[in-house]
Amino acid sequence: xxxxxxxxxRAEAKERRAVEARExxxxxxxxVEAGARVELHLRQLFCALLDxxxxxxxAAGESVDNLVNNCxxxxxxxxxxxxxxxxxxxxxxxxxxxxxSERNALAHGLWLGQGAxxxxxxxxxxxxxxxxxxxxxxxxxxxxxxxxxxxxxxxxTAIFEWTLKVLPDGIRRQQIYPSSR
Numbered sequence: 001x002x003x004x005x006x007x008x009x010r011a012e013a014k015e016r017r018a019v020e021a022r023e024x025x026x027x028x029x030x031x032v033e034a035g036a037r038v039e040l041h042l043r044q045l046f047c048a049l050l051d052x053x054x055x056x057x058x059a060a061g062e063s064v065d066n067l068v069n070n071c072x073x074x075x076x077x078x079x080x081x082x083x084x085x086x087x088x089x090x091x092x093x094x095x096x097x098x099x100x101s102e103r104n105a106l107a108h109g110l111w112l113g114q115g116a117x118x119x120x121x122x123x124x125x126x127x128x129x130x131x132x133x134x135x136x137x138x139x140x141x142x143x144x145x146x147x148x149x150x151x152x153x154x155x156x157t158a159i160f161e162w163t164l165k166v167l168p169d170g171i172r173r174q175q176i177y178p179s180s181r
Contacts, residue, residue, distance in 0.1 A: 024111060027145050027146065028107065028111075030146075031103050031106050031107070031145060031148050031149040032106075032107050035103040035104075037153065039064055040156075041156045041157075041159040041160040042064060042068065042096070042159065043059040043060070043062075044159075044163055045071050045159055045162075045163045046062070046071050046074070047170065048167035048170030048171040048173070049078055050074065051169070052173075053173060053175055056175030056177055057176070057178065064100045065097065072090060072093055075089065080166075081166060081167075089166075099148065099151055100152075102148055103152060106140070106148065108128070109126040109127055109128040109138075110128075111126055112126075
């Protein structure tokens with residue numbers, strides 16, 4: 001192999017890694033965007049359950065975990081929600097908690113690409129460090145990340161549609177927010 005052949009091979013491998021990184025960023029972006037949609041619809045659900053024009057002030061500062069906990073608590077005592085319908089959205093909330101945990105690992109973890117050689121099919125690894133624990137090394141396939149994005153989107157849609165069907169007045173209530181002055 002000549003020097004120019006070796007340089008050409010290195011350049012091709014570098015370009016291949018750059019393309020893989022761009023594709024990975026787009027895929028992670030889809031999961032992050034679907035997670036943002038989940039957050040929006042959780043806030044809408046929370047506001048509809050409270051059914052007050054001031055609920056948005058409280059919902060705006062809440063984490064997903066707190067929104068899930070508060071919505072679950074409100075569902076247990078809300079007199080306008082039939083039991084069978086409540087159980088359905090409670091299942092969505094449980095799914096959301098797990099999916100958003102995985103979404104956060106994807107969004108905040110460090111991705112290390114693998115497969116620099118042509119034909120190398122190893123998946124990229126993800127290093128996740130949480131709450132002062134050592135890094136958790138995870139392998140995530142493209143299919144797993146695509147499924148996560150699709151599952152998040154499906155849960156967001158289910159929560160929104162449930163809220164619109166079961167609490168139509170609450171979701172349509174105008175929210176009052178403090179002025180930004």
